[in-house]
Amino acid sequence: MKERYMDGAQGFAIVSIVCGTVLDRIDDAGFLQDDRVAHLLVLIQYAVCTVGYPCLLFLFGVKAVDSLKDAQSRWSFVKMTLCALAYPYLLWSLVQMGVRWFVAQHANHPFPPTEFARVVWAPTDQFWFLYALCICQLVALVTVRKGLGNQRGMLSIASSVLLAVLAVVCATLAARTAWGIVTMTLWGMTFFLSGMLLGRRCNVWMARTSRVPALVVAVVVFAGTIRLAQSFGGYLNASSLPASFTGIVVILLAVKLLTDRSRVRWLITLGAAWIPIYLLHVLATELVWNGLLAAYITSPVAHVVAGVAAGIVVPLAVYRLTRRLRIAGLAGFDLVDRAERSEARQVALAHYRASIGIDQPHG
Numbered sequence: 133m134k135e136r137y138m139d140g141a142q143g144f145a146i147v148s149i150v151c152g153t154v155l156d157r158i159d160d161a162g163f164l165q166d167d168r169v170a171h172l173l174v175l176i177q178y179a180v181c182t183v184g185y186p187c188l189l190f191l192f193g194v195k196a197v198d199s200l201k202d203a204q205s206r207w208s209f210v211k212m213t214l215c216a217l218a219y220p221y222l223l224w225s226l227v228q229m230g231v232r233w234f235v236a237q238h239a240n241h242p243f244p245p246t247e248f249a250r251v252v253w254a255p256t257d258q259f260w261f262l263y264a265l266c267i268c269q270l271v272a273l274v275t276v277r278k279g280l281g282n283q284r285g286m287l288s289i290a291s292s293v294l295l296a297v298l299a300v301v302c303a304t305l306a307a308r309t310a311w312g313i314v315t316m317t318l319w320g321m322t323f324f325l326s327g328m329l330l331g332r333r334c335n336v337w338m339a340r341t342s343r344v345p346a347l348v349v350a351v352v353v354f355a356g357t358i359r360l361a362q363s364f365g366g367y368l369n370a371s372s373l374p375a376s377f378t379g380i381v382v383i384l385l386a387v388k389l390l391t392d393r394s395r396v397r398w399l400i401t402l403g404a405a406w407i408p409i410y411l412l413h414v415l416a417t418e419l420v421w422n423g424l425l426a427a428y429i430t431s432p433v434a435h436v437v438a439g440v441a442a443g444i445v446v447p448l449a450v451y452r453l454t455r456r457l458r459i460a461g462l463a464g465f466d467l468v469d470r471a472e473r474s475e476a477r478q479v480a481l482a483h484y485r486a487s488i489g490i491d492q493p494h495g
Contacts, residue, residue, distance in 0.1 A: 137338070140387040140396050142191055142403030147444065148184030150413045152177060153258065154439035157421060163432045173432055178362045182372055183379030185261060186323040188406070190380050192265065193327020194334065196272040197287065206273060213269045220464030221262040224411045225251040228259075231415065255313055258414050264317040268324040271298075276328070292329055299325040307370045319368050323376065334384070342388040350385055354378040402444065405451055408465040412447035 155164075155177035164170040164177075200209065229248055250256065255263040275294060276287075287295070299322050306319035327334075357375040364371040390396045402409065420442040424435055451465050460466040 136400065137384065137388040137391045138191055138194065139403040140391055140399040141187060141383050142406055143399040143401070144383050144387055144403075145184050145187040145191070146402055146406045146409050147440070148180040148187070149258075150409065150417070150443035151436070151440050152181040152184055153414060154417050154421075154436055154443065155180070157417070157439075158432050158435050163430060163435070169432065173436065175358070175362070178367075179358050179375075179379070181367055182358065182361065182375050183383065185320065186376040187380045187383050188261075189265070189268065189320050189323040190327035192268070193272070193324040193329075194331035195327075196269065196324075197276055197328050197331055200272060200276045209273055210270070213266055213273075217262050217266040217269070220407065220411055221255070221259055221266070222251060223464045225256060225259045228415060229256060253313070258410065260313055260316050261320070261410070263313060264320040265324075267317050268321050271321065272324070272328060287329070287332075295325050295329040299329065303370075303373060306368055307373075315368065322373075323380075326377075338384060338388050342385055342392065344389065347382070347385045347389060350378065350382045354382050402448075405448055408451035408454075408463075409444060409447040411464065412450060413443035416446035417443045 155173060158164060159174065159177060164174050200206075226248060229251075233245070233247075251259075275298070276291065302318040302325065303322040306315050306322060309315045309318070354375065357378050361369075361371040361375040366372065387396070387399065390399070417439045420438050421435065424430075424438060429435070451460065454460040454463045454465055
């Protein structure tokens with residue numbers, strides 16, 4: 133049975149990513165200067181940027197193992213990866229670049245049409261993540277085979293050793309290189325492979341230790357590792373890895389406690405709708421950013437609150453509208469739904485949806 137707390141953790145992670153996007157823009161504009169609020173926002177910025185993407189990648193790694201073991205056809209897995217990740221990547225990369233090209237024409241900023249070709253080898257803005265996740269899914273396809281686990285779903289020793297070695301190699305290369313999308317993919321694969329390796333053990337551990345004292349200890353350790361990592365600067369170095377992994381533990385423990393003791397339907401809903409939120413949050417937050425600047429509002433707190441709210445609410449509203457109009461698949465928000473019309477693909481698609489965190493929205 134699928135662990136629902138992981139869907140909630142997925143929602144928590146996507147909110148962190150939206151928050152990080154807003155704070156990065158505010159910081160780049162020079163709004164986070166020397167005062168207490170600015171220092172707090174800088175710390176929050178570093179924390180959410182250190183945890184958001186690693187948590188999503190870890191969760192997708194956890195789900196990829198089960199999906200591949202149960203998949204009816206490995207070729208169908210490849211086709212669905214291209215359909216559910218490559219198509220929205222290409223579509224919305226071109227849309228977002230088209231919007232910026234249009235604005236550049238009216239603002240006399242250079243934006244040569246040759247920039248559109250870069251989507252093939254150099255993802256722009258937030259779309260690097262879909263590019264990297266697609267590669268991670270294909271790596272999972274190569275490293276996980278049917279029947280390579282025991283009866284409880286644990287990976288074999290050989291598979292576990294392979295994944296551990298690959299994760300260490302990816303982390304080492306990511307921390308020591310500056311190869312653009314290659315480095316970012318290696319960094320993301322570190323957490324994806326860790327999720328594949330620790331997934332089943334993580335579920336067992338969460339069931340045994342999801343208590344308030346454990347969460348308090350994890351938060352304290354996370355605070356210490358974040359402060360230490362921030363002193364070294366950057367997100368792609370060895371010092372940030374302990375903070376990222378501790379942050380993942382904090383999110384999983386917190387959401388597990390919430391799902392055990394109260395209803396967090398909204399968080400699970402955000403997790404299920406991560407693709408439209410991720411695809412649209414940059415455009416939504418840019419509109420709010422420009423609107424607030426046009427109104428001469430420069431308060432960092434106002435920008436954070438309005439930006440994060442818009443980055444979540446606007447994509448959700450667009451997603452619900454496209455589902456009602458039955459064009460969510462065409463828009464790249466739910467490509468798997470289009471293929472579900474074929475009954476022969478129902479089982480494989482259900483497992484693949486789980487592997488990339490797409491569930492039917494709740495509520």
